[in-house]
Amino acid sequence: MNDTFLKACWGEQVPYTPVWIMRQAGRYLRQYQKIRKKVDFLTLCKTPELAAEVTIQPIDALGVDAAILFSDILVPVEAMGMSLEFHEKKGPVFKNPVRDRSSVDKLLVPRPEESLSFVLEAIKILRRELSGRVPLIGFSGAPFTMVTYMVEGGTSKNFLHTKKMVFQTPDLYASLMDKVTSTVIEYLKAQIVAGAQAVQLFDTWAGIFSPGDYKTYVLPYVKKVIKALKDWQGIEKKERVPIIYFVGECSGLLEEIKTCGADVIGIDWRINLDDAVKRLGSNYSVQGNLDPCALFLPKEKIDERVKEILSRAVSARGHIFNLGHGVLPETQVENVVAMVEMVHRLSRK
Numbered sequence: 001m002n003d004t005f006l007k008a009c010w011g012e013q014v015p016y017t018p019v020w021i022m023r024q025a026g027r028y029l030r031q032y033q034k035i036r037k038k039v040d041f042l043t044l045c046k047t048p049e050l051a052a053e054v055t056i057q058p059i060d061a062l063g064v065d066a067a068i069l070f071s072d073i074l075v076p077v078e079a080m081g082m083s084l085e086f087h088e089k090k091g092p093v094f095k096n097p098v099r100d101r102s103s104v105d106k107l108l109v110p111r112p113e114e115s116l117s118f119v120l121e122a123i124k125i126l127r128r129e130l131s132g133r134v135p136l137i138g139f140s141g142a143p144f145t146m147v148t149y150m151v152e153g154g155t156s157k158n159f160l161h162t163k164k165m166v167f168q169t170p171d172l173y174a175s176l177m178d179k180v181t182s183t184v185i186e187y188l189k190a191q192i193v194a195g196a197q198a199v200q201l202f203d204t205w206a207g208i209f210s211p212g213d214y215k216t217y218v219l220p221y222v223k224k225v226i227k228a229l230k231d232w233q234g235i236e237k238k239e240r241v242p243i244i245y246f247v248g249e250c251s252g253l254l255e256e257i258k259t260c261g262a263d264v265i266g267i268d269w270r271i272n273l274d275d276a277v278k279r280l281g282s283n284y285s286v287q288g289n290l291d292p293c294a295l296f297l298p299k300e301k302i303d304e305r306v307k308e309i310l311s312r313a314v315s316a317r318g319h320i321f322n323l324g325h326g327v328l329p330e331t332q333v334e335n336v337v338a339m340v341e342m343v344h345r346l347s348r349k
């Protein structure tokens with residue numbers, strides 16, 4: 001098996017820097033668009049054979065060192081009882097956002113084996129079909145990022161409803177976060193049982209807080225998820241799968257993030273990796289952090305950026321190359337292929 005990704009997560013020696021790309025299965029790939037013409041996004045997520053097929057597309061097309069399960073962070077929210085739609089322009093929409101006690105009380109903590117069995121089935125198919133080519137990453141939204149969608153009803157610019165709930169009705173917010181946290185824990189455990197070989201928590205919107213508020217309102221729930229997974233599987237690396245924690249706009253929060261207990265921290269592009277490593281210390285590997293828009297540069301310039309990131313990462317315990325956020329639909333596939341090749345070539349020891 002190509003286990004460079006798992007080794008880098010644990011900070012072990014690797015022959016070259018492994019690379020995968022957030023949102024690597026998606027609209028910038030022609031193969032993906034072809035399938036999406038026939039089925040809508042949620043149907044794709046809920047059809048295990050198709051979800052497995054699009055998960056493997058970027059492994060074939062790009063030569064990346066890990067596969068990430070094709071799904072969405074909002075799929076388990078639907079299983080909690082909210083009606084989820086994806087609109088072509090607006091993205092995800094919850095028509096009845098959660099803003100009061102009765103809607104929080106109505107939410108379920110789903111049993112993944114029942115209402116999310118299609119995800120677990122996709123993981124089982126993938127482990128069979130990948131047959132050790134590359135490891136499979138499972139994922140969940142981190143509690144806070146899931147809650148922003150549940151409270152706002154969709155994507156937001158200033159997260160007013162969420163912040164109002166946090167500051168005006170902290171008890172309501174805490175009960176909502178408790179339910180989502182339990183959902184995340186059960187969901188990730190089920191993914192690991194089904195065969196996920198690493199898990200990533202996406203906290204895309206946690207960077208909207210000051211360090212103090214992040215520490216009070218976001219971090220305790222992330223720690224709870226990580227601790228629950230460790231207590232359940234075992235602390236030692238031989239006993240469990242690595243846990244990656246990604247925070248969008250993390251640079252103001254690294255001293256807090258340092259206490260989260262994950263194995264790898266995903267870093268966005270707004271900070272240099274060597275600075276991030278200095279602030280995180282030697283207990284974490286890092287993942288990142290090319291600006292997704294850098295893939296619109298001419299190839300020679302992408303080459304320079306890749307080199308810079310690799311050289312800034314030498315101080316890290318381990319490094320997994322990635323973008324600092326998801327790849328954009330407008331990206332040219334040949335530039336992504338070139339980037340993956342550059343990472344492998346320039347990092348080879």
Ligand code: CP3
Pocket residue numbers: 021022023024025026027036041068069070071072073074086090091092139155202204325326
């Ligand atoms: O990384 C992968 O390739 C695995 C699949 C994956 C998707 N979404 C597929 C997807 C993963 C890991 C996600 C995570 C996700 N989803 C996040 C966290 C990471 C991030 O990018 O910030 C968030 C915030 C979401 C919520 C979400 N899903 C939004 C805001 C949107 C609309 C914007 C957009 O990119 O379309 C989605 C839809 C979505 N999720 C698509 C894909 C491939 C596009 C759907 C389509 O085919 O039309």
